[in-house]
Amino acid sequence: MAHSQIELTPRAAFADLPITAPGSGVVVQERDELGIASVLARRGQHEALTKRVRERFGIELSPGPRRSAAGGCAFIATGPGAWIVTVERASNGCVTSLTDALGDLAAISDQSDGQAVLRVSGPKAREALCKIVPIDLHPRIFRSGAVAATVAAHVGATLWRLDDDPSGHAVFEIAVFRSLAESFWRALSESAAEFGVRMNGRG
């Protein structure tokens, strides 16, 4: 019998999640196509890694919990010598290129499927997020590029702030473990319900 070549269709972490309170206070967008990898500096290679990232990616890694980005690639610092690297529209492919560039200085592991990322924006994003994230999101404190590895509604989460959208509203992205996507979504959508929620297409 011939090999059955079954076409495997990927399924997004936040697929088919219900919007219970439609509106425009909070806008969410699933970031399923983001390539994600964890990058852990090898012992004693922190400086060398910083230099290499500058050379190869044009990204200046600043100390502390910061997101540094250029050309669709972002280094999100989650701990000392630890980053989540996101690459736009790269999906699982990003690991190979990261390993080629940095593999001698850092341990690279694919997390494109392990992390489920939502972009949260809209005029009431901050008010909705403050119900689940124990982080001070004041615009002067949690500035553009700020990162927080923390806990959101009892779920481990990494939150970062991007540049404001054209209407001047803050834009956040939040990553949780994939298996927790549904639980997390219920907490977030309930928190955002009083403001109304709109789902943007994937990106």
Next chain:
Amino acid sequence: MRIQCPFCGERDSSEFTYLGDATVRRPDPSAPEQYFEAVYLRDNPAGRHEELWYHGFGCRSWLRVTRDTRTHEIFTVEMYNDATTETNQEAARA
């Protein structure tokens, strides 16, 4: 209680796990008689205490926290081992 994580900033203690005395070292395996003390015997000071906290819901760092056990006042928090400041000795030698 709030703990000032050197990496993450000030966070609620619920993000951390407590492990106790930070001055305890794993004894040399050639001195087995020290293991009982290292594993089981703990002082319970009323006052300043140097202790280990793990920022599990954060940067995953083990921290050395000096805390007053009576008031929960925290005096210092530092990385138990700061990986970012280590130099690669082999690279340095080369």
Next chain:
Amino acid sequence: MSGHRLGKGGLIDRQRALTFQFDGRRFTGHAGDTVASALLANGVQLVGRSFKYHRPRGILTAGSEEPNALVELRTGARREPNTRATVAELFDGLEATSQNRWPSLGFDVGAINSLLSPIFVAGFYYKTFMWPAAFWEKVYEPLIRKAAGLGRASEQSDPDIYEKAHAFCDVLVIGGGAAGLAAALSAARAGARVILCDEDFVLGGRLNGDRREIGGCSGVEWTQRAAAELESLPDVRVMRRTTVFGAYDGNTFGAVERVSDHLPTPSPHQPRQRLWKIVARRIVLATGAIERPLVFGDNDRPGVMMSSAARTYLHRFGVAVGHSPVVFTSTDDGWVTAFDLARAGIAVRAVIDTRTKISASLLSGAKQTGIYTLLGAQVVATQGSHGLTRVTVRKHDGGMENLKADALCMSGGWNPNIALSTHLGGRPRWSDELSVFLPSELRGTIVAGAARGSFTLAAALREGAAAGAEAAQSTGHDAPAWSAPTVDDELSGVTPCWRIADSRGKAFVDFQNDVTADDVTLAAREGFTSVEHLKRYTTLGMGTDQGRTSNVNGLALLAAATGRTIPEVGTTVFRPPYTPVSFGAFVGHHRGKDFRPTRLTASHRWAAERGATFVEAAQWLRAQWFAEPGETDWLQTVNREVKSVRSSVGVCDVSTLGKIDIQGKDAATFLDRVYINMISTLPVGKTRYGIMLREDGFVMDDGTTAHIAPGHYVMSTTTVNAGKVMQHLEHARQVTWPELDVQIVSITEQWAQYSIAGPNSRRLLERLLGGAIDVSNEAFPYLACAEFQWQSMRARLFRVSFSGELAFELAVPARYGDATIRALMTAGQEWGVVPYGLEALGVMRIEKGHVAGNELNGMTTAADLGLGRMMSTKKDFIGRVLAGRPGLVDANRPALVGLKPVDRSKRLFAGAHFLSSGATVALNNDQGYLTSVAFSPMLDHWIGLGLLARGQARVGERLRAYDPLRSGEIEVEVVSPVFFDPEGARLKG
């Protein structure tokens, strides 16, 4: 009597009439009313029965300290007991019911308790219901519960939503009265981030209940301007209806915002209440003061209330608490009530002042208003069945006078509201000068106004402004000088009067818990002279009001009864919550299926479509079994799944097992140190089973580690211990051996992983993978592992087996998990592939004698589990030293064995204890217990694993498995723990 609502005045909206019901009677109030003010406006004085004696009770206060006027609000699922009528905001259609009365408020059978009061004295629970013990549960407790107690909780599920939120600020101001507003204004003007919380629905505190002027405008106008300014600032959050109920370490405060309590039902998606966790850098405590009652005979009669409350009802709600009130005071402040009432046209019957000398201005005021004044006099009794009609006054000369009165306003002085200052252990200190307890110094906290004993408005404004400026400055905001508006100082003289001597009737100290002055003296006489003992013996201050109106009076009485001063007696401190907080607020979103987060595997949707039954494993939901149509019993289903796997092929989702990526130059060394066995000898492309110990020598977890690429390992852990192992490894890496070059990260969530087990598993995989990887026994033998390209993804394959069958674990990026499980089922159709759940997996591992959570229970060693030989002697590892201590290598330790019922038709139960035949049932004859049991479809009878003393040497022996709760006693035979395929031929096929 009717017409208690005055023609004008008050912060109520007279254009908006609201109808409401109390005990089934319909009334009308206004927007801005509380239930209490609306009842008083309608002439209702009697609102409840007391806790113990069922005495008629009225409204004592106008605030959250109210001990008496507790009502049930709303009906059905929203019914809420013990709601203070004095803070419950009126809404249209509100239904309130009095509590603790039967059959009606006016005629209450339980009032007979009052006649039996000699047995209801202090400590009556202890004295009366002592013997026999069995009577407590069957007779006494039901009796007491029926006779006493407060409101009834709704037994239906709460239909409303609750939520939690986090807030951060430079300066948290607690209390929105004059001092709090001044503090918030001065901190905000300096540029600080300010949060102002006030429990009331209108800011202003006493400014709404008094007639004061600030800087040329009324106190109410000043409040409104201050609020408007604060609300115009972007970094200020003004939170009305928000009670800060607890102070916690690290300048963290709990607060509950009653978002929709003032509405008949919350609007869609609006929570009923919101629980705030507020973190502040500095705190201004401006919580004001609470007026204390006077302790005299029958001081609990409806119509007797706090003097300041009468003023609040007058000024804020436009309500006269009586048409013919008397004022009974030991303070200057009581006179303010008398004058304000008189100015509103109410005929104040008399002012009875316990002091013989009062200031000239009060005397001239009394003369001007023509109020009948009795100095050096006391109220010693009151009359009236359900409401006050008359008071008896003992005059200075000892003569008695009866006065007709429908309300009595009592003023015993003010106690600073220090509750929050004591939540973190701050001890109040007594001020002889003020006869009050003052808050102690607190880190990061400034106390301002009446809360620190500064009882005048001028002081409140001045201290509030200074506190706000100081708080702002110390958080880096340079406050411009802001001088508080000037106001005239009022008289604030007090001569404390703790108890009216020789008064008739019961003189209540704690109104909510029905504790009288005599109870306090009796307790002292019986030796309960410590304040903590007094509290527990009499229940003084142990009600839902935490004794806000009673504690200081109680202490003073105890001091008098024991011949000590108040500071010698000491004081009790408060603990959170300041006022009751509903469970819903604490729970928030986390109820029902959201009680805690649930982790779902990539195959969950598919499994649910297949009708799987799920079971919780840590936070995960795992398929327990997949029942087929016609199967009526789970055991039937599980037996079919096991037989299908053992005879052909089955698929099980094992994604929930922890997976940890371990890389770095020293990764192998690191693994050697955390596992008892050698990992550094593991070649690339191979997998090895490993065991890790805690440093105390006991087994912590087990799992396999795959050497997937040079220097790159993937460790698997048990589902339940995944997080703990990660923490353990991080500890080893960062704390114990920081010199090692090793990087670890969890990749559990990245991979969906399926076990394909059974003699046809290879054929299925060949069909599915279509040559993407050679899975022949030669190319991919037992314990092989590889990463390979499959279609557009990198997948991983491991040849490991928990079932004992020829088996593989296929790992794919989780987004392909759903598609892959469906593809596995399609590919396996020819061999009748079945999905199998956790239960079948459990049966198969017991048949194979593999240990799992029941055996890895934190009390077993590797040797106990029959795995002692895995312990390498060539290296050090965590737990090695203490695993070798005498207690852990004792030959008598319980060790893993297999058990079969001698009568093969008998069922085994996990938890049954082993006894030798003939031994009596006693703890010291205990030989161990059954840890895991299963019905083995392969052997067609029940089998079990157990930990048995010297187990390995006792194969063949017969024992009793003793289980008095379920099976009684079953004779079992000790066998090898490997019941099925002991040579392991199947998995190497």
